Amino acid sequence: MVYSFSWSAFCVFAFFVAVVLGLSFGLGQRAKSAKGYYAAHGEIHWFVNGIAFAGDYLSAASFLGICGMIAFFGYDGFLYSIGYLAGWIVALFVIAEPIKRLGKFTFADALDSRFNSRGIKLAVAISTLVVSIFYLIPQMVGAGALVKPLLGIRSEYGIMIVGFTVIIIVVTAGMVSTTWVQFIKGSLLVIFCFVLTVMILQRGLKVVPLKTTKLELGTIHEFEENIGGVTIVHRLKAAPIDGLDTQSLTVTPDGKVLVNWKPQSKENDLKPFGTVTALPGGKMETGPLGPFEFISTLQNSTIVTVGKHISKEPDGGVTTFFYPEEKKGSDLLMPGASPTFAGVRSNSFFKKLDFLSLMLALFCGTASLPHILIRYYTVKDQASARKSTLIGIASIGFFYVLTLYLGLGAMTSGALDPTDTNMSAPLLAKSFNNFLFAVISAIAFTTVLGTVSGLIMAGSGAVAHDLMENFLKVRMDDRLKVFYGKLAALVLGILAMGLGMAFRKMNVTFLVGWAFNIAASANLPALVMLLFWKRTTKQGITAAVAVGMLSSLAWILASPQVYRDVYGLDMTRSIIPFSQPALVTIPLGFLVLVVVSLLTYRKSERPAFEVVQRA
Amino acid sequence: MSDANDRPRDDDHPEISARNARYGLWLFAVYVVLYAGFMGLSAFEPQLMSKTPFGGVNLAIIYGFGLIVAALVLALIYMVLCRAR
Numbered sequence: 152m153v154y155s156f157s158w159s160a161f162c163v164f165a166f167f168v169a170v171v172l173g174l175s176f177g178l179g180q181r182a183k184s185a186k187g188y189y190a191a192h193g194e195i196h197w198f199v200n201g202i203a204f205a206g207d208y209l210s211a212a213s214f215l216g217i218c219g220m221i222a223f224f225g226y227d228g229f230l231y232s233i234g235y236l237a238g239w240i241v242a243l244f245v246i247a248e249p250i251k252r253l254g255k256f257t258f259a260d261a262l263d264s265r266f267n268s269r270g271i272k273l274a275v276a277i278s279t280l281v282v283s284i285f286y287l288i289p290q291m292v293g294a295g296a297l298v299k300p301l302l303g304i305r306s307e308y309g310i311m312i313v314g315f316t317v318i319i320i321v322v323t324a325g326m327v328s329t330t331w332v333q334f335i336k337g338s339l340l341v342i343f344c345f346v347l348t349v350m351i352l353q354r355g356l357k358v359v360p361l362k363t364t365k366l367e368l369g370t371i372h373e374f375e376e377n378i379g380g381v382t383i384v385h386r387l388k389a390a391p392i393d394g395l396d397t398q399s400l401t402v403t404p405d406g407k408v409l410v411n412w413k414p415q416s417k418e419n420d421l422k423p424f425g426t427v428t429a430l431p432g433g434k435m436e437t438g439p440l441g442p443f444e445f446i447s448t449l450q451n452s453t454i455v456t457v458g459k460h461i462s463k464e465p466d467g468g469v470t471t472f473f474y475p476e477e478k479k480g481s482d483l484l485m486p487g488a489s490p491t492f493a494g495v496r497s498n499s500f501f502k503k504l505d506f507l508s509l510m511l512a513l514f515c516g517t518a519s520l521p522h523i524l525i526r527y528y529t530v531k532d533q534a535s536a537r538k539s540t541l542i543g544i545a546s547i548g549f550f551y552v553l554t555l556y557l558g559l560g561a562m563t564s565g566a567l568d569p570t571d572t573n574m575s576a577p578l579l580a581k582s583f584n585n586f587l588f589a590v591i592s593a594i595a596f597t598t599v600l601g602t603v604s605g606l607i608m609a610g611s612g613a614v615a616h617d618l619m620e621n622f623l624k625v626r627m628d629d630r631l632k633v634f635y636g637k638l639a640a641l642v643l644g645i646l647a648m649g650l651g652m653a654f655r656k657m658n659v660t661f662l663v664g665w666a667f668n669i670a671a672s673a674n675l676p677a678l679v680m681l682l683f684w685k686r687t688t689k690q691g692i693t694a695a696v697a698v699g700m701l702s703s704l705a706w707i708l709a710s711p712q713v714y715r716d717v718y719g720l721d722m723t724r725s726i727i728p729f730s731q732p733a734l735v736t737i738p739l740g741f742l743v744l745v746v747v748s749l750l751t752y753r754k755s756e757r758p759a760f761e762v763v764q765r766a
Numbered sequence: 767m768s769d770a771n772d773r774p775r776d777d778d779h780p781e782i783s784a785r786n787a788r789y790g791l792w793l794f795a796v797y798v799v800l801y802a803g804f805m806g807l808s809a810f811e812p813q814l815m816s817k818t819p820f821g822g823v824n825l826a827i828i829y830g831f832g833l834i835v836a837a838l839v840l841a842l843i844y845m846v847l848c849r850a851r
Contacts, residue, residue: 226826226827229827229830230808232830232834233804233830233833233834236833236834236837237797237801237833237837239837240794240797240837240840240841241794243790243841243844244790244791244793244794244797244840244844245790245791245794249787252783443821443822443823444822446822446823446827447818447821447822447823450818450822450823450824451822481816481824484824484826484827485812485815485816485824485826486808486812486815486826487808487812495808495809495812496812503809503810506805506808506809507805507809510801510805514801533783534848537844537845537848538845540841541841541842541844541845544837544838544841545838545841548834548835548837548838551834552831552834555827555830
């Protein structure tokens with residue numbers, strides 16, 4: 152769809168960014184020491200840190216991605232919510248306090264606190280960098296995709312705006328301003344989503360009646376089009392419904408965009424979709440609904456969603472057909488209604504494995520994300536770490552409940568853009584009024600700012616503190632540590648911008664899923680065994696981190712989806728049976744750690760476990 | 767903060783840390799069972815998930831909400847347990 156520049160959106164947006172930058176400069180005065188730069192002096196109050204957890208964690212993937220997935224496909228987006236939140240249980244009950252006890256600034260500090268091993272420092276620093284980069288790419292892509300329709304500018308500019316703003320934030324003040332940005336973002340997100348949810352429930356559901364008889368679903372529908380003298384016949388299963396005919400979007404080899412075979416413009420554009428065609432009891436509208444009523448009503452309704460079919464043109468262009476699909480609410484509100492998770496409903500055990508593996512990755516991944524873990528160093532003590540995790544869980548959990556309503560509201564608001572799932576939440580807001588649209592979009596943007604700041608912090612810590620100071624043994628006084636940290640942040644910011652531009656056509660949620668798989672495979676076995684098994688040796692940890700990271704990375708790069716979307720090769724040539732490696736690579740990490748530790752364990756060396764107790 | 771002053775800091779008392787860690791692991795085990803139940807039902811008994819026990823809302827949604835609430839409840843229980851001397 153075509154969006155135009157909106158002054159109100161721009162002003163609200165600019166206002167938010169200005170406030171954030173102002174805070175960053177103001178707080179920057181207090182971050183002169185290394186402890187200040189990396190760990191905010193360890194003085195962040197637990198409540199602030201808890202909300203900052205939420206702000207840090209609820210990235211574009213959570214807010215835009217999950218909402219969008221629910222809006223298009225129903226329940227399956229909610230699966231991500233459940234998995235993401237469950238991961239916090241791992242963080243709270245298994246990781247939070249031990250990690251606080253062990254480390255100084257970074258995740259590598261924690262894993263290495265007993266051994267002082269260069270191998271560990273190197274392996275963990277690299278894994279932190281890899282995970283942070285994989286997590287950064289979808290954020291930047293998300294920023295680009297978001298800013299383009301909001302402000303009517305190209306996605307490349309959106310990526311650059313995010314990149315520069317974040318660099319300024321991180322270079323000027325480090326963890327203190329990052330924390331406050333995330334605190335603000337976290338609060339705003341929850342508050343505005345709550346407001347939107349209330350508005351959705353108040354609005355209720357309305358039927359958009361069908362005026363013409365629709366063709367039987369499953370009928371082959373043929374288009375004949377004349378392009379440059381060549382007649383092309385497109386065959387498609389579709390049911391044209393009044394006002395919602397099958398539409399097409401063509402990208403020609405020289406980059407022009409055609410909608411329904413004519414150049415795309417404000418007048419000739421894809422029509423939005425997402426309506427209810429039948430309510431229970433034959434009602435035409437429901438009026439305000441309670442939260443449970445809303446869901447139960449939807450379950451008994453019929454909803455029009457959009458189906459997609461991609462076909463390659465003989466001249467090398469690509470045409471995507473969007474056609475209306477009527478679905479029962481009860482079908483949409485069950486796992487397996489989306490392409491990603493459709494395997495759950497099949498009888499094939501392997502297809503179910505993909506679902507199980509993803510749920511495992513999400514469960515284990517949260518606690519393994521370096522940019523979440525370093526947030527534990529910003530509070531004073533373990534009790535504070537515990538309390539802030541609790542606040543984080545409460546706000547994140549509440550938020551995920553809200554996104555379910557936002558997604559379902561978007562699904563039935565008649566305003567969805569068939570080409571872009573990520574715009575569902577902002578477009579939902581727009582269906583109420585323009586001001587709300589501007590505000591939600593600005594919040595979504597600061598969402599990306601917050602997450603990218605946190606990621607760059609983790610990355611800059613890995614480079615300056617773990618790699619340079621500890622591994623390469625570059626001598627640094629306190630001032631130099633901060634300087635190198637900021638330099639690393641600058642480089643990472645630029646790298647992130649470049650990668651974001653390179654990857655800007657890829658699916659955001661999929662990339663985030665990768666990051667979770669890699670984080671869990673590389674970090675979780677090492678962390679858990681270090682904390683709970685006496686015979687863990689430094690070689691064991693190094694091997695586990697290296698093998699976990701490399702195996703999950705290799706699995707992903709050889710998976711059918713990457714074959715298709717990145718290399719442009721035939722999916723069936725891949726030998727990988729399912730797309731998410733966690734089910735295989737996490738146990739592999741544990742196995743490698745155990746085997747290598749047993750092989751290298753010497754009775755004379757202090758067991759890791761005992762030393763942890765004495766700390 | 768008042769509560770930081772009137773109880774022993776766990777950081778200084780390894781036996782309290784160890785006890786808290788045990789509580790954590792037990793509560794974690796409870797959650798794992800709940801989560802695994804959800805995964806198992808969704809994958810292997812999907813028709814059960816479409817039943818509507820109460821409120822007209824199906825089990826898939828209720829179980830999903832339930833997991834979110836359970837996370838919070840368990841976290842609260844943990845906080846309370848850790849405070850006891």
